[in-house]
Amino acid sequence: MTTATLTVEVAAALAEIEGHYGRRVHHEPDGQGGTLVMIDEIELPPTWAGPSAPLHFVIPFNFPAVAPYPYYLPQDVQPPAPWHQAMQPIEWRGMPMIQVSLRNANWRPAQDSILGCLMQVTEWLRSQ
């Protein structure tokens, strides 16, 4: 049913992300079978305070039944004001972050992939 620290499904999703983003992917098991993921150097639009930022999210232990939500960026990337309503500042697990509340409303766990989710988020960020 599970590997030592990650469920089989979470480990497979992580491998899929690593297959695409390579060494930019870092993760930290959450103790429940899921994992906190950080993908470094996600490209941002030129109007933001920096050219790229790490994107954080959790692959929950019950993935793929539950898709990752929400996503987080460090607050110092400062998107131009006014922020889109899907973004808000919060403190998340000890760090000041921007919560990006993008939800895949049509998530089909038997068919969709985690990479598809991430593509949607990164494209949305580039469009801001």
Added chain:
Amino acid sequence: MKPRLRITGADYEALHAHLFPGDGDEHAAILLAGRASVADNPTLLVREVHLLDTDEFPPGRYGYRQLAAAALARLGSRANDEGLALISCHSHPGSGDRTGLSRDDLAGHRRVFPHLLDIVAGGAPVGGIAFGEVSAAGEIWIDRVHRHELDRIDVIGESHLRLRDRPPADASTPDPRFDRQARMFGAAGQELLADMTVAVIGLGGGGSIVNEQLCHLGVGRIIGVDFDRVEHHNLSRIVGAVPRDARRRRKKVKVAARLARRIDPSIGFEAIDGDIADPEIAELVSGSDFIFLCTDTISSRLVANAIAQAYLIPMVQIGAKVDRPNDRISSVYVAVRPSFPRHGCLDCAGMIDQVALQKEAATEEERVAQNYLNLPDVVDPSVVTLNGVAASAATNLMLMYAVGMGQPGHLAHRLFDARSGCWLALEPRHDSACLWCGPESTSRFARGDAAHLPVRIGGHRSRIRLPRLLLRPASARRFA
């Protein structure tokens, strides 16, 4: 070791119609099945039914008919790809409630099964079953050495049907306390209840009443699961709870166990202090014959529904809801939702909400951050009469199923409008892309122990310390 096989009512109906078309001839099919281990008894869970035409079941060199090598190779290869067991089936027309494997059948198994075991590989067993009109006999080969007689087939449909190689011995006269109810469903029905293991997930307002009724009915073993404690506001609803339980904050499972013992000291009540999303508890529940889901979390709904579909275990979820927007009551209703294998899956019915699951999985800090409107947490109303309606309807559904009295339509999802007294039946929906009950290769349907249930590892959430963010990216340092 007593191997068993479970099949949905719809699959059995299709199989039976194919095997007994009325021509008096033998016909064949191949079943591909997932596997579960229940109390050391392997249980095969039929995931695919392949009906063979007469070309694939031609007259045999050794027996009357034999399975064509091409069919065995094709479906053996599919079993291998899918990690499923392969069971060949054929009919014995004219044998009604008694049947057995013939000498030719057994000789055929000895010739073919060693090769089939090589084809299916991965430790998957193979087997052969001969069906009579209302009976079945077979053998399962775990490997080349370990062969076991099939104990029984359980058909999980509107009514439970159990097939064996012969009719059961006459049931003994039931205990006098069951006399009145046994007059409705017979001594045999009473024995079926005594033979059942029923899981009750959540022992609050609804679950405590279900538990009480199961004890009165004479169910043999109950697995009660709850991690919560009795509080004063529970005393208006939890059957069996007294003020002292609230003062001592006694575990709800202990109250349920005490009530069970008082009703029937001989009952096997297993009190499980925990959450169904814990893997050990999910595994325990997956060995039951029926599941009542009486919790109010979507994550428990997700896991219980997954178990029902992956292990072919009938389940019913109950709940009560009082809608009161702006503090004005708009509706008061009770829901009774059976989730039987490929019939009434809660995910297909839209009852497993992604947003609610994500909210339940979030930390308190995240929940606050995600509650954009800053609404205070609302305490929902809860009334014992509503719990009672839901619990009785659900337990009655289980009873009709278990003793073979369920009629077409009784597995519809139902809503009871408590103010008008009307019941509304909803036709179950089926999503062909469903992760739990769909036909796609990724679906967990009938996968059994290979289903990867959506459970957490590392124990109950309350015992998990979520990590603070330690990952510091190079880009974050740049911004610092």
